[in-house]
Amino acid sequence: MKRILITGATGFLGRHFVTELLRDDPQSRVHALVRPKGQTSAQQRLAALELDPTRCHALAGDLSDSGSFAEQLPVIDEFWHLAGLTEFHEDKRAQLERVNIEGTRQALKLAKQLDVQRFFHISTAYVCGLTSAPVPEDGLLPSPRFRNPYEETKYLGERLVRESSLPWVVLRPSIIMGHSRTGAVESDKMVYGAVKACHLVMRLPGRLQPVIRLRRRAPRYPA
């Protein structure tokens, strides 16, 4: 039986990921690090995802806290680190650093305490920053420039993973819009939210028609 510890299970990617993980390996057991929110406990938040409660257990915790969770866990084989902050504005820099860099440091520390066989880190394709040069799969560019603090903090988080002595795997998705087979899209982030809003407006009764004007602009940065 494989025991997996996951962070970010309540997120856009995590919810689907845990469902698929449990489906693909009927022997696996998942322990999810979940933050309590307001009056809602970690257990209640995980239960809301409607996963098999006999195979999926909540561990209440926040990666920004320095507390250790290791003693509350059984032997863990794999650690999947999905938790991250996906905000892009400069005024979120401090929170981004706390979650994407320090949170990753905490996850690595916990993985080491648990002596896991493998640490899987969900990075992003945007760790390449602003470059037109080929981006190596097996490393990071030495010092790219970034569009926003999200890219920068994900870069620094991935660097911590690569420098660690754990057996790690780094995965770099680009932009996840929805399910590859069903086509279902849930994300309200960025342009998808606007497209969904337009779609809703088009279904309103009456003659209201949204107009989207797309203009090509010169890139803000030299390639």
Ligand SMILES: NC(=O)c1ccc[n+]([C@@H]2O[C@H](COP(=O)([O-])OP(=O)(O)OC[C@H]3O[C@@H](n4cnc5c(N)ncnc54)[C@H](OP(=O)(O)O)[C@@H]3O)[C@@H](O)[C@H]2O)c1
């Ligand atoms: N979505 C994409 O297109 C995309 C593309 C490339 C890479 N990624 C990466 O994939 C991962 C998941 O992204 P997503 O789109 O699923 O993001 P999301 O929907 O915002 O989910 C983020 C998850 O991280 C958890 N989290 C944040 N801060 C935490 C903390 N301090 N302690 C514990 N858990 C914390 C959140 O918990 P709460 O529910 O408590 O907030 C949530 O479960 C991220 O690392 C992101 O950088 C995403």
